Amino acid sequence: MAMQTAEKTPRDDPPGPWDRPADEPCPIRDVLDRIGDQWSMLVLSALWEGTKRFNELGRQIGDISKQMLSRTLRRLEQDGFVRRTVYAEVPPRVEYELTDLGRSFMVPMRALVVWADDNHAAIRAARDSYEG
Amino acid sequence: MAMQTAEKTPRDDPPGPWDRPADEPCPIRDVLDRIGDQWSMLVLSALWEGTKRFNELGRQIGDISKQMLSRTLRRLEQDGFVRRTVYAEVPPRVEYELTDLGRSFMVPMRALVVWADDNHAAIRAARDSYEG
């Protein structure tokens, strides 16, 4: 790939989706489409604490249906965020853990979690005071 | 549980949603529910560059319908991310800009954009090599 001039600081100025060719979908859209659903982020957060089994995840998240947990895990696995390990035992045991990719994703993601935690009150206040 | 050093670094270890009372919705869920949709992030990115008018935003994003742009802007305004200014002119002119809250949100968010940009190839590769 072509090298750019050194005075550009891409880390401070990522391109907008409109700055890139249309044949390649914009990365942030591609990522947000996946983790922007109702459950992916919660599953990733739970797995951040360590390896978990299927029902263990379900219990921890609390209000997720088995179906959605299954679908969410499958998609995260498919995208390389989560590794699934099946043990040939009776009763069956399946463990889920973050991959390196998943763990590296959680770094910026957790910065966002911190922001959300710090600014939640402000958002709710804005919502409440909105007139429309 | 992940192995961590004993030092207390709350910014490195935000609580999971299950660690908080149920009466207050978990902040990250509340935030992701809003910006996790198809368009919010793109609109915020566009406004990061500066104040924009309605159709200017629409043209820049490209494939967003007027309806979705309208809905997205309204919700972002409602949550305090965006300020809307109407000028009593003919023809009417409406300008949108990020609030301080919106701008502060974009700091962690852009870290995520950078991550997505850096790791997009890996995600697509994982997706392609997935056998299921």
Add this chain to the structure above:
DNA sequence: CCGCATCCATTGTGATACTG
């Protein structure tokens, strides 16, 4: 120019029952 209302297609989510 701005943006809302309406209609409609698609997708996400939940409940339940069933399988290995």
Add this chain to the structure above:
DNA sequence: CAGTATCACAATGGATGCGG
């Protein structure tokens, strides 16, 4: 225990036309 299959419903998103 760890899922899958099926059905039903809500939410999301696109297209178009109308109104301020």
